[in-house]
Amino acid sequence: MHPAYSVIFFTTASGAGYGLLVLLGIGAPLKLLPTDRWFGLSGLVLALGLITFGLLASTYHLGHPERAWRAMSQWRSSWLSREGVAALATYVPAGLFFIGWVFLDRTDGFWGLMGVLSAVGGFVTVWCTGKIYATLKAIPRWNNGWTVPIYQLLSLASGALLASLLAALFGGAGLTWPLGIALIAGFASWASKAAYWSYIDKQQPRATIESATGLGRFGQVSLIEPPHTEPNYLQKEMGFQVARKHSLKLRRLAHLVGFAVPLALAIVAVYAVPALALLAAAAAMAAGLLVERWLFFAEARHTQSLYYGEKAV
C-alpha cells in the first residue's frame, strides 16, 4: 500500500494524542497524575493539539475535504465513519473536561466523569482506527488479530510517554503511573510488533495469481501484458512495493528508535534526569513510530496486485 504521509502523520499523531487523553482522562480524576490546572492545560492542549492536527492531516488526502462531515453518516456499517463519529464525539467530554480542569480547576465529580468519558472516547477512536485496517480482507497483512491491539498499545505507549514527560516537566510528582504504563505498553507493543512482523513473514498467502484469475488449473500463471503501459491509480495506490532488504533495514530502525531507545531512556528516567530522558524518549519514539507506520503501509500488500503480476498475497 502506498504510504501516504497524511495518513502516517494522522495515525501516529492522533494515536499519541488519544493515548495521552486516555492517560489524562483516567489519571486526573483518580489523582494518579498532577491535578494542577497548568498541568491540565499543557496536557490537554498537547493531546487535543495532536488529535486535531492528525485529523486535519487526514483530510488532506481527501478528494473533497469540504464534504468531510458526510463521513459521520455511516456509523452503522463503516469503521471509518465510526472513527469519525468517535473522534468528534470525544471532543465533547474532552472539551468539558478541559473546562473543568483548566478553568474551574475541577477533575472530580461530573468533570472527572468527563475525563473518564474522554478516555473512553479516545480509546474507542483508536480502536476504530485499528478496525478500519483490520477489517480489510483484501490486505491480509492488516486483516489479522494484531492490527487493533498494536494500534491501541502504540497509542497508549506513546501517549503515556508524553504524560510521563509532562509529569517530569512539572516536577516529577505523579510520574510513576504514566511511566509505568509507558513501560508496560511500550514493551507490550514492542513484543506485539515483533510478533506481528514474524507473523506476516510467515503468513500463508490468502490469494494467489491463480485464484485471482481462476487459471491455476492450467498451470502457473504470470502476467505478460498489463492493461495499460503506464502505472495507473490502482498500481500506484495499492501496488506499492518496498524491497525486502530495505524493509528489514527499516524494521531494525523501528526496533531501535521506536522501542529500544525510548524504553531504555524511560528506564533511565526512573533513576535520573527524568525530564531530559523522557524528552529524548518521546522524540525517539515519535521518529520510530513514523518509520513503523510507514512500514505498516509499505509492507502491506493488496490482493488486487495479483492482477498486475504479483504471485501471491
Place this chain on the structure above:
Amino acid sequence: MTSLPKTPPAKRLGLVIDLDTCVGCHACAVNCKEWNTGGYPAPLSDPDPYGAAPEGVWLNRIHGFEATPESGDGRTVHFPKSCLHCQDAPCVTVCPTGASYKREEDGIVLVREDLCIGCKLCSWACPYGAREYDGMTGVMKKCTLCIDRIYNDNLDEVDRVPACVSTCPASARHFGDFNDPDSNVSRLTAEREGMDLMPELGCQPTNKYLPPRPRRTESATAELPTAEGGFLGWVDKLLSR
C-alpha cells in the same frame, strides 16, 4: 445506505465474461470509456493525455496472462476486469459517507459522486482493484453496469445492454439477471462452470468468468496410413471406382 440491502435484491444483474473467446482486443474497455466519460460517472478524467505519463480513469481493463503447466502447451489468456458487483461488497460497507451503495432493485454497486469525499477507502476494500479514483474530480468512479443504458427509454430495446457487451466483437461478454435461472447468464454459468474470482475472500462476486474450454488437441489418428498401391497407386484405384 452503505449497509448492504437487507433483503437480497430482486434482480441480480451482472456480466459473464468468456475467457475462452476473449481475444484481448480492448474494445470493451475503450467503448466503456467512451460511453461513460459522457455518461453517469462523467467525466473519466485523463490527467496527462498527451504527455509523459498517460494514465486516466478506466472502468474496465484488459490484462494478459499466461498459464504454464509443468509440461505440455501453456495458454495465453486475455482477462477483462471490471467491477464484479459483489453480493457481499466490502467496498460498500466501508464507505463512510453513503456514497457507495448497492442498489436494492438489481444489486448494482454504484457511487453517488455528490456524496463522495474521495477517501479512497472503498478502493482499498475492493479485493479486485475494480474502483478507480479520479484525482481530477476528487471522487471515486467504478463500473456502473451502464445503469444509464440498461433501463434507458431513449435507446432501442436491443441497445439496453452495457456498452462493453454490445461492442464486444467476439461475443465474449454477456449481460443478464443471475436470479433468473433461465437467463443467458445463468445458463452459461451452469453449462460452462462459470467461476468466481478469489472466492476465498468471500465477496460473492455476481460477475462470473467462463474458464477456457479444454483444448481439442487429440485426434483419433496420429498419422495417416500410406495409401495402398503406394505413390499414385491410389489414383488408379480412385479412378476405377
Place this chain on the structure above:
Amino acid sequence: MSRVPIDLSPPVSDTVKTTTCYMCACRCGIRVHLKDGQVRYIEGNRAHPVNKGVLCAKGSAGIMQHYSPARLSKPLKRVGERGSGRFEAIEWDEALALATGWLGAIRERDPKQLAFFTGRDQSQALTGWWASQFGTPNYAAHGGFCSVNMAAGGIYTIGGSFWEFGEPDWEHAEYFMMFGVAEDHDSNPIKAGLAKLKARGAKIVAVNPVRTGYGAIADEWLGVTPGGDGLLILSLCHELLRAGRVDLEWMLDYSNAGWLVLDEDGLFARDGDGKPLCWDRATNSARPAAGSEVQPAPKGRFTLPDGRTARPSFEIMAERYADARYAPDAVAERAGVSAATIRRIAAELAAAAFDSDLAIEQPWTDTHGRKHERMVGRPVSIHAMRGISAHVNGFHTCRALHLLQMLLGAVDRPGSYRYKPPFPRPAPPGPKPAGRPDQIAPGQPMPGPPLGFTAGPEDLILADDGAPQRIDHAFSWEAPVSAHGMMHTVIGNAVRGDPYRIDTLFMYMANMAWNSAMNSAETIDMLTAKDDDGGYKIPHIIYSDAYFSEMVAYADLILPDTTYLERWDCISLLDRPISDADGVADAIRQPIATPDRDVRPFQDVLIEIGARLGLPGLVDDEGQARYPNGYADYLVGHERKPGVGSLAGWRGHDGSKQGVGAPNPKQLEAYTENDCHWRLELAPNQRYYRYANQAYLDWSAALGFIDHAERITLQLYSEPMQRFRRAAEGHGEIQPPEHLRQRVKDYFDPLPIWYAPFEDAGAGDDFPLHAVTQRPMAMYHAWGSQNAWLRQIHAANRLYMSRKLAAKLDIADDDWVWVESRKGQVKAQARLMDGVNDHTVWTWNAIGKRAGAWNLGEGAPESTKGFLLNHLIDDLQSGTSYANADPVTGQAAWYDLRVRVRKAGVTEQGTSAPQFATLQRPPGMAPAPDTLQYGKPKTGAVT
C-alpha cells in the same frame, strides 16, 4: 433504506448520423451520436454487413481522433531546410497554385517525373485513375509493402485471395487453420467468426511464432519458426498425397490438375484455338480440358498427335511433393514444428475434410450445365496474412496454402474458404499494367491503369533497354508480378536515380519517414539528401496528411486533410470492397461535422489539381472542371466504363439499377438514407462453387465484375510463372538481363516451392534470431498514438522473448537490451513470456514514435521507451541492389529480419535507442492540452 433516485433514461444525443469508421481499414458501419454540437458517442451499426453492431477498440476511440490536438489546420509551405520543421502557413489558393505549377511543368516535360504514391487510403480507384490521366506510370498504393503476396498468390491461383477478399465459412467450418494472422483488415469479422467457431466447437489451429490474440484462443498453437511455413504446408501436402487423401475428382473438375503440361517447355498443351488440352480417359485422346464430357487423366505420359509428349499437371505436382524432402522429418527442424505434429495435423485435416457429412441441400448448376443436387462440404477453412506474405518466399508459401486447399477440395465449398464478390475472377484477371515507354508521352494520359496483372514477359513494364521503367522497379525483371507496385523502394530509387531521377514525390496518407519505411533512419537521410549544387535529390515533395506525423517535416508542401468524420469517402468495388461471402457491398462516408480548421478533403483537392492541370476526365470539353463540387460530384458522375462507377448501389436515372446503370444524381442521398452502405445478397444457389457456378457467374457478369460468365479454372500449375521462367531460360524476345536470369529461373516455378529467406544467408550465423512485429488490436500503425485513449493502452512497446531464450542470454524481465541486425541496432526493454518460438523475438508494430511528432509532450513513452524494429531492416537484399522483397511480387520482406540480442550496460538503462532530434510543431498547432475531461457535464467541451 430509501432508494437512490437516479436518472435512468438520460437523453443520449440530439442526433444520430451513420457513416463508415476509418480508425482502420476494416470499414465498419458506425452511428455517431451528436450532442450540443459535439460527438457524444460512436457505436457500431447493427444494420451494417461488416460489423453488425460491434466496434473495436480503435473505432470506439474515434472521438479522440476526431478532436486530436495533432490535427493539421492549414496548408503549409516549407521555409527552412527539409526536416527542420520550419513551415509557413499558406492559403489554399497558393498551395494549389504551387502544386499545379510543379506538376504542370512535369507533365509537359516527362510525366514519369511525378511519383504519386498513396498509403492507407481507400481511394485507389480515384488516385490510380488520376495517375493514368496525368500520364505517369509511377503510381502505387501501399499493397507492395503490405500483403501483395497474399493478393497475388491467391489471384494467380484461385482467382481470389485471403487478405480481405475472401473469408472462412464461419457458419460451417469444423477445422480452421490460421497462418500468421495477428489482427488483419477484417478485424471485427474475424473476431465474430472465431466466436462462431468456438460456439460450434470447431477446432482452431494457430500457426504463428507468437501465441497472443487470436492464437490465444486457438485449440492448438504451432509456434513455427518465421519463414518456415512453406515447408510445413508442403509437408502437410506430402502427407495427404502419401495417404491418397486428396479430393482428386474435384481437382480434376475445377482446377487445371488434368491439363497437360508439355515436356518440352513446361507450358500447357493447347489446341489450335489455344484451348488447354487434357487426356480424356473416355476416348483415350487429347481433348480440350474445358469440355463438359471429358474425363481428364491425372497421371501418365501421353503423346499428342503432333508427337510432343505431355503429362497432367497433377502428376507433376504429386511427384514433387511426394518426394522425401517434404517428409515431416525432413522439414520439422526448419519449420519449427515437430514431425509427429505435422503428421497428426495432416490426419486431422483429412478427417475433417473427407469424413464430414456436411452438405447443404441446395441444388445448383455448373458451367457445363450439369445439375448438382447438393453442395457437398469440405469443412476445413484456412486463413492467412502477413506472417506468410511478409517474407521473400511469401508468394510461393501462399500458393502452397492454396495447393493445400485444393488437395482438400476446400475452396468455396461449405465449410471452406469462401470468396467475397466481386471474386472469383479469372486467375489472373484481365487488366494489364500500362506504362511502357510507348505509352508515356508529354501532356498525354496513359492508355490504361498503372497497376495490373502480368501473365508473361510481354506484360512487363520495361524501359527500352529492358531495365526497370518505373521508379519503384515494379513489373521489371526484379519483381515481374508486383501487382501492387513497390512503394517501399520509391524513395531510395529516386535518390539513387535508379533508373532515373524524378522531380516530384507526391504522397498521401503514408508515414514514409517513419514506420512504413524499412530502415527509417536512412530513409530520413535520403529525404534530405542533396546534390552537389545544393538542390534536394528529390526536388519536390508534396504530402497530404490529416495529422502531424513524422513525415510532415520532410515535405515541401503539406495539403492538410480532414478527419474521417468531415468528408465524403467511398469504399468502392473498384478498390477494396466490403463484401462478404454471401453478398456484395460498398459504402460511403458522409461528412457529419464541419471542419473548424482550414483543411480540405484530399480527394477534393486532387480533383481540383487535376482540373487545374486540365487532365482529361477531370475537365469537360470546354476545359471546365468536370466535378466542381469535388469528390461528391465525382462519386456520382464518374463512369469507369459505361454504367460502371464508384458506387454500385442505386444506379440508373431513378436509382433502380444495381451494379451497372447510368449515373444517378441522387445516389449519395440514397446511400445516406440507407446507413451509408449498399448490399446485394446472393441467392442460396449462388453461394458456393462459384468458380463454376453458372447462376453466380451470370450474376457476376451482369454486375460487371467479370467480362464473361465463364468457368474460372483454379491454377494448381501456374503457367504465367513458367512463361517468365522460360524467358530466363533463353526463350522469346523479352528476356531478363544476365544478372537476373538465374534469379528468375530459380523463383518462377510453376508449382509452389520453398526457399530459405535471403536474410538467413545474408545475416549469417552472427544473427541467430528472427525478429517480427505484430499488429496490436488497439492501435492502428502510427496514427493511434495521438489518441488520448488508445495511447494509454500502448504508450511504449517491449521486446518479447521466450523465457528459455532469455535464460540463455542471461536476460531478466524488464532488462534493457540491444537488438542488433546487420543493418543497425536498437535498444529496447525486454519482456519474457512462454508463448513465443524460442528462436524469435517480437514487438508490437509502430508504437515507437519520434519525439515531438503527433504533438505528444516531452517525455512521451512512445519516444523515450518505444522503439521501431524498422531501423534494423535493410531496404535492400543483402549484397545486391534489389529491394529486400519477394523476387516474384516485390512484396517487402519485413519478417525476414535476423537479429541478435544482448543485455545493455548499466549506464544504458531507461531510454530506447536510437533517439532523433525532436520535431517542432508546425505553425498554427497549439500545444496539446495538459489534461482531458471529455464529456465533463455542462461545459461539454474538449478541455
